[in-house]
Amino acid sequence: MKQIHAVAFDIDGTLYPNRRMYLASLGFALGHFRLLNAFRKVRKELRDTRPVEDFYELQARLFGRRIGVDTDEAREIINRTFYTRWESVLRKVNLYPGVLDLIRLLKEKNIPLAVMSDFPVVTKMKILNIENYFDVEMSSEEVGYLKPNPEPFLEMARQLNVKPENLLYVGNSFHYDVLGAHSLGMMTAHISSRKPEKSPADFTFKRYSSLRDWILPRLD
Structure with missing residues (x-):
């Protein structure tokens, strides 16, 4: 049995339900549809750029x-x-039960912990x-590449x-989280209502109590 020396979490859709975020941000999304659509396409392009x-x-x-618009205005x-503004929507969501x-239990056991997102994390936390x-x-932006590129995962392990x-x-994303981390030999736990066919995830779960029970025997 492989031993777990550290645990890292994605944030959006992993620490709290995505559906809560979608409902809370519905008004925001409707008011910024054009910008959101353009930004989504840009992020997809960035994931494939090297x-x-x-x-x-x-x-x-x-x-x-x-x-x-020009680059400076786009950045603003x-x-x-x-x-x-998007981060402020988080005030309307709650963590998964x-x-x-689990986080407190891992801290008590002196297991190093990390969070990583494709967006800024400090205010979210x-x-x-x-x-x-x-x-x-x-x-992941800080290292210049979005998930599932290897750089952010490797930098996280280094830190x-x-x-x-x-x-x-x-993580909750099969493509970005599970496949990205697995490609580097990391263990992966996938929070999902169903396990994708031929998933390489070491564990698929719906409730954090199940993840806790799976993790505990694998700690040093």
Whole structure:
């Protein structure tokens, strides 16, 4: 049985239900449909772009091209609309039952913990009131590549000072989280109502109490 030396979590859809976020952000989405659609396409393009020298510059340039503004204005729109207003919607959502209990238990056992998102994390952690539990809080943007690219996963393991094979990554996205982490030899736990066919995830779960019971025998 492989031993878990550290545990890392995705945030959106993993620490709290995506459906709650969708309902809470419905008004926001309707009011910013054009921008959201353009930004979604840009992020998809960025996931497939290599190499990336300056992530934020490239993101702003691609976004500006899609909505017809210059790079500086596009950067301001991204910061204001997607990094500030969007985060505020989190005040209307709650963590999954059992999330905080598991995080506290792992802390008591001195297991290094991390969170990683494709978006900025600091404000999110404060809004969710869990900012004091994690040893590493990082956004994949900071290393210049979005999930499922290997760079953010490897940087997370480096900051946690653990080998990838001893790191458990918990996420809700089969493609970005499970496949991205698994490709580097990390253990993966997939929160999902059903297990995808031929999933390489080490564990698929619906409730955090089940994940806790699966993790405990695998700790040092």
